[in-house]
Amino acid sequence: MSDRIEPGDTVLDPERDTRILVAFYASAAVVAALVLLGIAGLDTSSIMSGALRSGLGVQGAVFALAAIGVNLNYGYTGLLNFGPVAFLAAGSYGMGITITNGGPFLLGILVGVLAAAALALLLGLPTLRLRGDFLAITTIAAGEVLRVAFRSDNFFSMALILLLVVGSVGGLTYVLPRVKGRSLQWVVGLVAALVVTVLSSVIWNAELWLGETGGPFGVPRPGEPDIVETFYNWNPYDTGDYALTDVAILGDVLGAIPWVGDVLDSTSFNDRQLWVITVTWSLVVLASAFVWRLVSSPWGRVMRAIREDEDAARAVGKNAFSYKLQSFVVGGVIAAFAGMARAMDQAFFNPESFRTQTTFFIWTVLILGGAASIRGPIAGAIVFWFFVFFIEGALRQMVERDWIPDSILDANNVSSVRFVLLGVTLAALMIWRPQGIFGKKEEALLDAA
């Protein structure tokens, strides 16, 4: 508290906002890299269009949507939800299994949403009494447990593991702080959960579980109905490719510029991709408007109060636990839509689609764009995937041309190395702009104070 910030301090001076400066340096770095790589003889327009395709395409939109959900949890309620991928999984599997069983597409969406909401309640009820880092550890474990459960061919053993994880977490939550009082309540809960698990395992045996989830093979399995048929039946775009040059102003004005024209022309999507992109970015806009409406209401004020100091909120009569649960459910449902959108794009998913790295990408997007801001997740997602694919495109061409010997880096490892470079960039960003692109600098500084 020693160097508390006083009003009027220069650190709070909006004139010293580094947003424009950082944007300038980032753009300058991209341009410089393009010029250098171009002089060296790489196909820079394809690097650029690859990066744009990823940032503006499905990848960017899906991660923007998921980050909006986590932003509600972390940015506005202060919950360290490190398991957003579990909600993507709940949405995807809920929808996928409904459709492969012959259910209509819209029912699939509804089931996906309900599955995510149920997961939020199941995960939230025992864990939201935990604080900060404990919640982070629990949620990251929950995400992994869910993925392993979907990969498993034995529902009973998986259910038991799930029960043990939730059970031990819940048990610790209740028992550790105070042995008396609630421990009996917890024993009753544990016994009830055990009974439900055993009963459901008997009714819903391993074969049935595997038949629905597809185990490691995912959804849909060969021979099962296509999960995206209805979605693409609604596709209003004619078959074909659509490039950025097809957008009137871009094509007419910028398309004429030699290199820019090439980039815009090769930044193209086919009709199916364009449909997913349209829907997903529309969802991003809707979710942003929805979250904005929520957080700028008295409801959001309670959320922010909980983020700042839960006990202070409780002391003035706010039911912090209920609000945290609401935040978890709403954020989880938004993340579930991201999962469903990705499933529509790929027409397929399996347990490996829900590895923890997805969680970390979502968090990176959020921190990069700026937590507790409405535009943050969107900007973060576009910039993140732009740079990932920019670096990948450049490295890939270098490897292809043998500029980098295979002994150092071969084509198979490019996709890993790009994240190393991205990590360096992020570290730099955290030094110079810790609040992210759209975060409020004052707030980041107040945190440090």
Place this chain on the structure above:
Amino acid sequence: MPPDAFADVEADARPGAPKPDPILVIDGIQRTFGGLTAVDVSHLEIQRGTITALIGPNGAGKTTLFNLVSAFDQPDAGSWTLNGRSLRGMQPYQIARAGMVRTFQLTKSLAKMTCLENMMLAAPSQAGESFFKALVPSTWRAQEKVIEEQALGLLERFNLIHMRDEYAATLSGGQRKLLEMARSLMTEPDIILLDEPMAGVNPALVQSLLTHIEALRDDGMTVIFIEHDMDVIMGISDWIAVLAEGRVIAEGTPDQVAQNPAVIDAYLGTGFGEEG
């Protein structure tokens, strides 16, 4: 001063003395931490509409008692009632809604919210705090205006009006104490528990804080406060309860307590009163 609220009690000032119109009644509250008995209050009544000071040496259990009655900590045994209604088993937010609000020794200001937001948060029964109504601003806009007026009025009264749009983190320690007290008042409580409201506050501000606390009492509110500054305690309390090693060892008017040998032994030391 409340008109002779303690006229009858004064003659019978002993630990656990009954009051004519108690708002808060504590019965047999116990709390142990391992082998240490932090609080063991067999009976304590707080008179409505008065300022009661809770004093005692460090570690006497004053803050723990606050934590217990506001449900931020759970007692091993005992019960307590507010306006005759049992509060046992309630959550802190339920107790705040029942009309008893508290502040904290280590001030809990909501750092990244403005002073005005800090205040408006605390208003009770806000329609816009429900998830579905939050989505329809027309259901809460009017109420928001009323709450804002109320919040601005309190900020004015606590000399914080010039800071209304500043982040609470930019306030000084004393201003945060003021903000927290003002925020508590937004809940429209019957009784307010202040945990060391003067600690760390600039002496120049203390006098204005005291005036505020007396004004609260004159508005009909009940105030209990924990404090160490004897001049402050003797100056504004109507009644004093003395805690030592978790027990109420004495009760009485300031004069009575100042002359009580048990209190002087346990807490005040032999020197008090000699300097005048």
